[in-house]
Amino acid sequence: MRARIVVMGGGIAGLSVALMLARRGFGVTVLERDQAPPADLADIVEWHRPGAPQTRQLHTFLGLFRQDLRTHLPDVYEDLLAHGVEEVSVATPTGTDGGDPELAVLAARRPVVEWALHRALCKEPAADMRYGTSVRRAEVREGRIRAVRVRDGSIDTDVLIDAAGRRSPFRDDFTGLEQDVDCGVVYNTRFFRLRDGVRRPPLTRGVTTMVAGDGFGAGLFYHDNRTFAIGIGRLPDDNELKALREPEGFDQVAALFAEFEPWLRPGASEVLTDVAPMAGLRNTLRRPTEDAPAGYFLLGDALCTTDPAFGRGASVALHQAVRLATAFAEQPDDLPGLAAEVNAGALAWVRPYFDDSVQSDVVRTRLWQAALAGQPLPQGAGVPPVNVFTLMDAGERDPVLWSAAQRCANLLAPLEELDTPENRERLRHLWSTGWRPAAATGPGHADLVDALAR
Ligand SMILES: Cc1cc2nc3c(=O)[nH]c(=O)nc-3n(C[C@H](O)[C@H](O)[C@H](O)COP(=O)(O)OP(=O)(O)OC[C@H]3O[C@@H](n4cnc5c(N)ncnc54)[C@H](O)[C@@H]3O)c2cc1C
Structure with a gap:
């Protein structure tokens, strides 16, 4: 008989992977240290989430998130729309529909998305959700996960999905830091x-x-x-x-x-x-250690965190959950044995986004530091470098650049599709017509300091 799958953490990654696995016939137990969301969405502001403090921060749910939700959890997608979540087109700079129908994002507070995922999971007979339950450690024998320990006992399992976020209790036991860089914000x-x-x-x-x-x-x-x-x-x-x-x-x-x-x-x-x-906040990439036990899977922020400026975290978490649930469904007979391959695949998939985030943070930090020091901005005088922000600016004049920027920003196309010879040429052409990236228009730093002193 198959042991139950244990998912540690009931955030975006944990809830969505549990939901997809339960619907594929796997018995799943979700262990979440925080309390359950309120039954009534109107009370969502009161939901206390010390285990995931970023739930109190602004969020955007990118095109890939919407696409994965529509494809793999369509009832959750519909439930969100039925409860006040709005879909906003990014197919054109003005937000009007037209062009690529995939280019749309979801306007939702982060706890609202979890509320809907939780509601759906409650209806699954194969899922057992335990809130207020912290995982303390895992029992490993002969190189395999055997059980997890919680306050009042242990739960046998040979599959542990670590979806416990950036502060997972196993980050030092079973994973090592591949890279760890301050976001600088x-x-x-x-x-x-x-x-x-x-x-x-x-x-x-x-x-x-x-x-x-x-x-x-x-x-x-x-x-x-x-x-x-x-x-x-x-x-x-x-x-x-x-x-x-x-x-x-x-x-x-x-x-x-x-x-x-x-x-x-x-x-x-x-x-x-x-x-x-x-x-x-840090850009952090982890990889399982050489001797990580079979049956230990990493998901979401437990594997990788990136600067929230790009709003990628929830999309990455859901997409990895889709990949993991698909891998389990395709090869259900030796789930623990899949760990090395699935973890390596997840790491490879997320790596370009991680690298991009680190590089962008370096550029932003230099710009901000130079501005505060009153020094010339280190961005040069000529045609600006190709990145998502430049192409979005330029895209207000050139729909091809707009679409390329939005597809990459929304994780619907790989980042390599941004810096192509065609896009560079289009940018050069715009530059030659007098176009320039949007300059800062708001109050200056001194205005902010004055306002704070009032
Ligand atoms: C300021 C800020 C803004 C952001 N904005 C965006 C955005 O606009 N768009 C976007 O997509 N992403 C954004 N993110 C990132 C996004 O919130 C995360 O990437 C996402 O929450 C990852 O989900 P997760 O399920 O992997 O982890 P989490 O959401 O952190 O969930 C982990 C869960 O595990 C639980 N847990 C922890 N330890 C244990 C344990 N021992 N036992 C049981 N349970 C445990 C926690 O309570 C928590 O519920 C932002 C992040 C920050 C910090």
């Missing part, structure tokens, strides 16, 4: 809800409106049920902006942005949450 986020009758803020990049600053960045992210969040990113050692984590300072600063201010007035929205700071 601290985020502060606050959520709001539009009042009845107030129109949705204009969005310039899918579900977001981004504002580049001199030494900082800010964004408005639209979410489900007329909620939205403002996020402001700063350098970790920029102590002048530290007070952004205080509600009064945050609100003063957020109101400096012309793109955000009309929606922050008392008549336009109400505050939903405190300011949630998130520091210590």
